[in-house]
Amino acid sequence: TSLATSIGGRTFGNCMMNAAGIRCQNKKDLDALVASSAGAYVTKSATPQKRAGNPSPRMHTLNKGSINSMGLPNNGLDYYLDYVIDDQHKRPKATNFLSVAGTSLADNLAMLHQIQESEFNGFVELNLSCPNVPGKPQVGYDFDRVNDVLDQVFQFYTKPLGVKLPPYFDLVHFDQIAAILNQYPLTFVNTINSIGNALVVDPRSEQVVIRPKGGFGGIGGASVKPTALANVRGLALRLKPAIAIVGTGGILNGVDVFEHILCGASMVQIGTQFGYEGTKLFDRLSQELKDIMNQKGYTNIEQFRGKLKTFD
Numbered sequence: 001t002s003l004a005t006s007i008g009g010r011t012f013g014n015c016m017m018n019a020a021g022i023r024c025q026n027k028k029d030l031d032a033l034v035a036s037s038a039g040a041y042v043t044k045s046a047t048p049q050k051r052a053g054n055p056s057p058r059m060h061t062l063n064k065g066s067i068n069s070m071g072l073p074n075n076g077l078d079y080y081l082d083y084v085i086d087d088q089h090k091r092p093k094a095t096n097f098l099s100v101a102g103t104s105l106a107d108n109l110a111m112l113h114q115i116q117e118s119e120f121n122g123f124v125e126l127n128l129s130c131p132n133v134p135g136k137p138q139v140g141y142d143f144d145r146v147n148d149v150l151d152q153v154f155q156f157y158t159k160p161l162g163v164k165l166p167p168y169f170d171l172v173h174f175d176q177i178a179a180i181l182n183q184y185p186l187t188f189v190n191t192i193n194s195i196g197n198a199l200v201v202d203p204r205s206e207q208v209v210i211r212p213k214g215g216f217g218g219i220g221g222a223s224v225k226p227t228a229l230a231n232v233r234g235l236a237l238r239l240k241p242a243i244a245i246v247g248t249g250g251i252l253n254g255v256d257v258f259e260h261i262l263c264g265a266s267m268v269q270i271g272t273q274f275g276y277e278g279t280k281l282f283d284r285l286s287q288e289l290k291d292i293m294n295q296k297g298y299t300n301i302e303q304f305r306g307k308l309k310t311f312d
């Protein structure tokens with residue numbers, strides 16, 4: 001039973017990896033991912049310079065979930081670029097993911113130019129949940145802006161690149177974002193990022209649970225799985241086959257991985273649950289997925305990827 005997958009002509013021994021932002025901010029975290037049974041790793045979304053991020057408490061644990069407003073704490077692009085290039089020398093057959101989230105278009109373009117000129121040969125994951133011009137929603141919810149960003153990026157960026165999308169909740173939005181993405185030579189689309197600007201209240205203290213943004217933050221974990229599966233499926237049905245789908249959101253068990261793949265995901269990412277369980281999560285999920293595949297008579301994921309049935 002093989003959990004291998006391929007994206008953009010690269011093969012991965014395991015179709016599971018971490019989601020950007022969780023246990024991937026420093027060398028120690030990334031080394032643990034390299035040593036784990038995860039098929040790849042992605043680095044914490046990078047900005048040009050190191051950032052401290054928001055004041056704590058900025059992440060709160062929920063029952064099987066999380067809310068966060070971290071504020072992009074990261075060690076800066078140079079730190080992650082050095083790490084992935086060093087790792088690529090050590091493990092030339094592996095494909096590493098480098099996440100980028102500039103707080104402006106200029107920052108994103110500057111970082112992508114630097115990566116383009118470097119010897120990095122892995123995948124860039126461009127985080128489109130990054131902020132936009134004031135008065136506008138995040139880039140991922142401003143379709144003209146998405147088009148503009150990708151148009152400018154692909155004027156010069158020739159290495160494999162994917163985008164990390166926020167969740168959409170309207171079928172017309174699936175149509176609109178897919179129509180834009182299909183115009184570009186994207187290697188993958190990663191869906192979903194946390195469900196933005198949720199609010200968790202502690203009825204005992206009568207207070208919100210995180211400090212930044214008056215308590216508003218992104219939700220991850222079990223409660224987002226139906227939205228995540230809808231976005232994986234909605235985009236799988238609309239994107240050209242050359243654009244692979246990375247499924248993220250609500251994965252706690254092997255059956256959740258199976259469902260993401262059934263909806264069309266070629267790779268899955270785990271955030272919240274990976275945060276709680278650490279890298280042994282990948283051993284557990286791999287065994288659980290293999291057990292499900294054995295019960296169903298599948299020997300590889302291509303046999304069921306995207307094969308979700310409807311009633312008609």
Ligand SMILES: CC(C)(C)CCc1c(C(=O)O)[nH]c(=O)[nH]c1=O
Pocket residue numbers: 021045068069070071072073101127129130131193194218
């Ligand atoms: C939300 C941003 C801070 C603009 C990007 C980084 C990010 C964060 C974060 O660093 O707060 N948290 C998420 O759940 N998803 C993200 O993409």
